Amino acid sequence: MTRNVPKSAVILAAGLGARLRPLTDLCPKPLVEVNGTPILHNALRNLEAVGVEEVTIVVGYRKDAIQYACGRRFGELKINYLETSVFDCTGSAFSLWLARDVLLAGDCLVLEGDVFFEQDALRYLMASEVPDVAAVAPLGELTQGAAVLLSDSGFISGFCMSKAAAGFVAEGPRLFKTMNLLRFSAPTLKTTIVPALDDIVTSGAIRAYADELVAYLIEKRGLQLGAARCKDLRWCGIDSVEDLRIAELIFQRRSPPLTSRQDDK
Secondary structure (H helix, E strand, O other), rough: OOOOOOEEEEEEEEEHHHHHHHOOOOOOOOOHHEEEEEEHHHHHHHHHHHOOOOOEEEEEEEHHHHHHHHHOOOOOOOEEOOOOOEEEEEHHHHHHHHHHHOOOOEEEEEEEEEEEOHHHHHHHHHOOOOOOEEEEEEEOOOOOOEEEEEOOEEEEEEEEEEOOHHHHHHHHEEEEEEEEEEEEHHHHHHHHHHHHHHHHHOOOOOOHHHHHHHHHHHHHOOOEEEEEEEEOOOOOOOOHHHHHHHHHHHOOOOOOOOOOOOOOO
């Protein structure tokens, strides 16, 4: 049975995008285009399509470009912005902490601003009967970065961090790649996620990444995070020029590009 759709989402889009230089010398990473469509526009279009009404974008590097490209409305989406001036020395967990008032307001989707994905990935998140869930995909041979280990009951039981995920193939069908698309329930945000973000900031660990936070909460604090398996969907996390080339190949048969700014209403 499909759960109620969260009406709000947070997109983390403050980073430097250093590994995408020179493309990001002037353009922030979320506005880098995949076959003519900015990464961030793709996310906003998909959020609108599944019924989200309000999006908060955390911006830092080249923030004016993002605000101009997306405006205060994108289609039917209302867009708010949170700005950080310390984007060059903080991680994505700090950006998420800046959005803590949004997180405390109710159920919420959390997206990294460098993921290009098909709309159905969000629909899979919505369809899960588990209140807190992450989108995951099968592990590819060349996949890099964090991978997640699934328990027999389909929950994420652990993270494989800071290594080539292909190095964990011994786990076979239980190992998946996290897509950095998550849905959290209001109770979990209030009692677990936001307090943990407060702890990170007050302890001075401001360079931590959001997936490191989630890994800690699962492995040490008992967070029950389900996995929405997106086996047949196209997606790509874009950190480097090579990632961008891969994304363009994956999505080369997309619908016509969405590049126009949606004016304020």
